[in-house]
Amino acid sequence: MMTPALLSAALLLLLLPGAPAEDSNQTPINIHVTNSVTSAPKQTYSTYVVYRGILLGAMWRLQDSNVGFSFTYTQDPNYGPFLVSVNGVSGCSADRTYWELLVKRTNETIRPDVGIGCYIPSANETIVLNFNKY
Numbered sequence: 001m002m003t004p005a006l007l008s009a010a011l012l013l014l015l016l017p018g019a020p021a022e023d024s025n026q027t028p029i030n031i032h033v034t035n036s037v038t039s040a041p042k043q044t045y046s047t048y049v050v051y052r053g054i055l056l057g058a059m060w061r062l063q064d065s066n067v068g069f070s071f072t073y074t075q076d077p078n079y080g081p082f083l084v085s086v087n088g089v090s091g092c093s094a095d096r097t098y099w100e101l102l103v104k105r106t107n108e109t110i111r112p113d114v115g116i117g118c119y120i121p122s123a124n125e126t127i128v129l130n131f132n133k134y
């Protein structure tokens with residue numbers, strides 16, 4: 001037996017045939033690509049992670065959606081994925097450049113102490129991939 005509440009929830013799903021079942025499992029985030037070395041204009045993207053999904057998952061999703069976002073990474077034996085290039089721009093040890101990972105929230109910007117394979121974004125965060133020098 002279905003309760004009236006369940007029945008109306010089921011009806012609602014029937015009335016929204018386009019809505020994928022996983023919609024409720026999407027944590028929206030923004031990804032900004034910035035460049036502190038050349039001051040190239042900021043590029044902005046919106047995507048999502050699933051419940052407690054890693055940033056790398058959102059980056060793969062964004063790359064696969066053909067909105068002009070691309071990236072490459074290498075596997076560090078100890079720390080996992082190291083972000084090497086974004087949108088065709090690569091970090092280079094001779095130039096001491098790298099892609100820095102920053103996270104902007106409404107009231108603060110932090111520099112996470114883990115990389116793209118370990119960071120778990122929260123809803124509405126802006127992930128900043130910033131080309132920088134060290």
Ligand code: B12
Nearest residue numbers: 076079080081082083098099100101111112113114115134
């Ligand atoms: C130097 C250094 C860097 C340099 C490395 C380049 C260079 N040629 O020197 C730069 C500035 C690029 C860097 C960047 C980052 N780093 Co760093 N880095 C270090 C540091 C201080 C020393 C590493 C080292 O030289 N080891 C000695 C050499 C001989 O060993 P190695 O295995 O060859 O070292 C390599 C790896 O450590 C790798 N590496 C460095 N940082 C990171 C981060 C990640 C996520 C990965 C996968 C690999 C990696 O680069 C080194 C040189 O090739 C360590 C802390 C420590 N005391 O170990 C942090 C450390 C490794 N970095 C860390 C972090 C978090 C980052 C960043 C994610 C910071 C950020 N928010 O942007 C970014 C990486 C972003 C990306 N592109 O993916 C963390 C990793 C912890 C974790 N579990 O993920 C550490 C442990 C510091 C910390 N905060 O606790 N880092």
Ligand SMILES: *[C@@H]1O[C@H](CO)[C@@H](O)[C@H](O)[C@H]1NC(C)=O
Nearest residue numbers: 104105106107108109110122
């Ligand atoms: C930002 O807001 C969060 C949650 O409201 C709070 O925990 C944190 O201390 C604030 N940070 C700053 C730098 O104000």
Ligand SMILES: *[C@@H]1O[C@H](CO)[C@@H](O)[C@H](O)[C@H]1NC(C)=O
Nearest residue numbers: 027028029106122123124125
């Ligand atoms: C994120 O933003 C959406 C749309 O503005 C809002 O509905 C939601 O409550 C926000 N979530 C958090 C955790 O801030």
